[in-house]
Amino acid sequence: MDICYYNGMEICTYDLKDESGIYYQDTVMEWKRRAAERKLICVDCGSPVYLAAGLIKEPYFAHYDIVSCTYGKRMESQELMRGKRLLYHMLKRSFPTKEIHIRHRLPNGLYATCYVKNEEGYDLALDYRLQTLPIKELDLRVQYYDEQGIIPVFLLGIRQDKQEGQLSWYQTYIQNLSGSCAFLDSEEEKLIMKHHITYLESGKRKSKVYQKSYNIHNLSLSEDGRFLCDFYGDCERIKEELEEKEEREQKRLKEIREKERRYHVEQMRQDSFLAAEQERKEQRYNLKLQEYLEWCKQESLLKIDFHTITLPEGIRRDVLLNCIEMIKNGQEEMISKRYLDYIYKLIKE
Template sequence: MLKCIIEGVDFIASDLKDEYGVYKSIEREEIRLKGYSNALICPCCKKPVRLGAGNIREPYFAHKDKKECIYSREFSEDIQKIKLKLYTILKANFNGNVAIDYFHDDKLFSSILLQKDNKKLAIEFFKISQIRRIKSKIESYQNIGNRFLAVIIDNPSTVSTYNKSSLEYYASDNNPNGIVVYASNNEFELHKFIRPSSKYQTRLKRSFDIDLFNVSIDGIFDVKFDEDSDYKMNSESEIISEQIPDNYSCKYEKDEAELITTDIPYISKQKITTKQNITYNQINSIKQKKKKRTFDIIYSVPFDLTLSCFIYKVRSYCYNIRNNIAVNDNKFKLMALIQNHFDYPNYIKALKDCANREGLDYVLIVIEKCEIKAKQIYQNIE
């Protein structure tokens, strides 16, 4: 517990330390003695509490009896630290009133409550596994007509989409503008999903220093997401191969006979079908800007997919090969697909990890062939 009541006034345990994190010795002893005389009262159940102010944990209050109320068991220590840090930052940055552990009644309190112009915004903190807790909070705030902003304190997700049964989904659905907030001791990240009503989505991310954390009373951050640059940043340079989901989603919904290129700066956007007779010279005549590819693009298969879609397509071709479905055709498509994405090292690393994990030996053979061929190309250029 971060707060107690002393003689009818709220007292925050962190006030026992100065700006350098050193205890104020006299104040600490005074509060400790008041705890012995039952002068420290829990703001929730109104029962006596004691002060815990050692050198390992941050100062806190705890109930004297073993039967604790909802306030004392609400948060873990890591959540308490981030909550307290954001409270201090918002006290300096937010243009309005800021309260910590604000009690609406004996069953609901807000971790941080912002108030301005007769409006209220609660800020709540969650770990990624606390699905039941966020559902309960959503229902509680809906009952009192209060808006709240969900903040996740676990490591930010790197998967391009979110599962509709995940805490991220509920946070995005509840938070204004659909933004998911991750916070740590050093920085906070804002995640936004494009096409939030669709199964296939793109994650945009922006990172900031935690000391710059500020939000409007409506729960809106003064941040603009550039869909083109942010998408390129997150889909190419920040992909982590270990974070491949078990059930890969695929953005490539069109039939293989019809392919629309993705909107990236070095390929002109155009509609191409396999029914057209595209000659080798016509393919080479398309000018590629800014980026030189190792292999020529083979337009009869997808290219420049997201990581999850790329893995999904590779697995689908492998499935067809294993089940003797158009084996030669699928082997060609598999080789072409890997070549079309060969210049994304994260993709190839992720594919190797997936192939080793699932025993896709043929995929490893194809990657090795591509690597050998790439070396020959580089040697010829030199």
């Protein structure tokens, strides 16, 4: 146990050490004397407790006898206790005039690891865990904090940091609430902050995790629940750089597409021009060919004496002579097929 009552006041084992983890031995001896006088009382069951303050483990309160006390039966790891001590001192440093509680019981029966009462603004509830909560309980906590106007600050133990390319659903949940996901390494006494960034690269969705570590003794917490450091600014800068990079890439691709469009338009224009030119050439060729054929026809007609030639039955000479004149005048379409076939037969012969 990390808290108990002494003369009706709550005392905390984390006040027995300074930020460097060195004991205030005068306070240790004072509390041990009060424990021997049975003046240190369990906050849950009201039974007397004693103080254990050795050099290996973190200090704690414990019952003299085995009792059915839920708080007294809780066994906490040294990692958790060290982490709570570091966070407690960070809060004391951040809010020197505020009332700070460890294992604060909320009106709905839930507990906060640390709690800062702020008469001038919003209270802060710090939730430090070595393991994750089920989403139902997490939603319940967040909903209650929101309804009561309490700012939550969630932190995880370092073993929850799996060093993967993206955050878990629980860590993303925390990031959405606080702007980052923080992992406390109580052994190294540092805080690792992470932010999962999703962005577009050449139109495709990508992601990366930006992280930065800080010495916990150099950090403070603001009244809005954010750590006073450059991490949040770094995240915004990285997002802006990625967005600007994508904008430049999209602009480059747009310019390429525009060049391709102009090229295709020019290619179509040239193809259309070449096709028209080819059509004109074919027309000129056909015209010359027609003129040549017409010339050949005229020459062939001049060689035939239509006045003396023996005519077959059904062909009249006067009509034939009229047809010859019509051919010379380019009026073949006005000649009947019978006479036209006969004339062409003569030309071929």
